[in-house]
Amino acid sequence: MKKKIVLFIVIAVVAALSVSVLLTGCTTIDMSKAGPDEIKEYGKLVVATSPDFPPFENLDQAGNVVGWDIDVAQALADKLGVKLEVQQMEFDAVLSSVAAGKVHIGMAGISNTEERDKSVDFSMNVFNSSQMIIVREDNTSITGPMDLAGKTVAVQAGTIGNWLAEMDEDYAYNFDDDGNVLLDEPLLGEPRTVTKLSSGLMAIQQVKNGQADAVILDKLPAQTIVANLNAEGGAQLKILETSVYDDAYAFAIGEGNTALKAWIDSALEELIADGTFDELNEKWFGSSEE
Numbered sequence: 001m002k003k004k005i006v007l008f009i010v011i012a013v014v015a016a017l018s019v020s021v022l023l024t025g026c027t028t029i030d031m032s033k034a035g036p037d038e039i040k041e042y043g044k045l046v047v048a049t050s051p052d053f054p055p056f057e058n059l060d061q062a063g064n065v066v067g068w069d070i071d072v073a074q075a076l077a078d079k080l081g082v083k084l085e086v087q088q089m090e091f092d093a094v095l096s097s098v099a100a101g102k103v104h105i106g107m108a109g110i111s112n113t114e115e116r117d118k119s120v121d122f123s124m125n126v127f128n129s130s131q132m133i134i135v136r137e138d139n140t141s142i143t144g145p146m147d148l149a150g151k152t153v154a155v156q157a158g159t160i161g162n163w164l165a166e167m168d169e170d171y172a173y174n175f176d177d178d179g180n181v182l183l184d185e186p187l188l189g190e191p192r193t194v195t196k197l198s199s200g201l202m203a204i205q206q207v208k209n210g211q212a213d214a215v216i217l218d219k220l221p222a223q224t225i226v227a228n229l230n231a232e233g234g235a236q237l238k239i240l241e242t243s244v245y246d247d248a249y250a251f252a253i254g255e256g257n258t259a260l261k262a263w264i265d266s267a268l269e270e271l272i273a274d275g276t277f278d279e280l281n282e283k284w285f286g287s288s289e290e
């Protein structure tokens, strides 16, 4: 009888301990504060991305996440001497995961903006981009940003294209020299309807099948996705020459994580100086220029 009670207590204690180990394993690591030394100790660099944005990140035939950002992520992990773990999520979860300390870095063609800089920190800028307008080839009524007035515009949720289409005051207007928004100087005509989707591809498909008039999307992904869809046949698409907005990509890290910021920026400088960036630009963009 006594033996049975002891055995029961032992089992109960072991069970309780293993539950608490599991819980602490899941809940207590705040990665937003981890500098290079903590990441080395942890043994892996955890990167968040949204693999729907070729050539920066996409899924290959085998379902692996590939792209320019992923190769840069691997180069950073190699420099730290740790493994790379890429976590896939929708774009609007990437920045919140960084802010919540669930990952070390967000690498997802993320535009570096003042507004976002309030909740995360950014590395140096790594790529210059523009927000482009995509319409059907046969569309003659939309020839530039102002013609989006009254139209249906499809966007990827949480992106700059989303904030532009919704006439967000942080993005969709000119600013004066003191940083005050000039509401009488919009960068685009106000759409009547904004359709938010989970990827740029889904947004562009809406234009292709006539459910939306236009998409606002980053230049290289727009070119890549439009070329792929046009090659499939059916209604053809085009990208307007005039962009809506110019931006620059950077990698997002935890707010105030100065140790990681300093490390990443010097690592990126090295990758630029030793030609790695040129090679990756050539591999993914077909040119060594930004």
Ligand code: ARG
Pocket: 049, 050, 051, 052, 053, 057, 091, 108, 109, 110, 111, 112, 156, 158, 159, 160, 161, 218
């Ligand atoms: N550059 C745009 C932004 O930061 C779009 C980024 C979308 N990235 C992605 N992996 N889907 O809002």
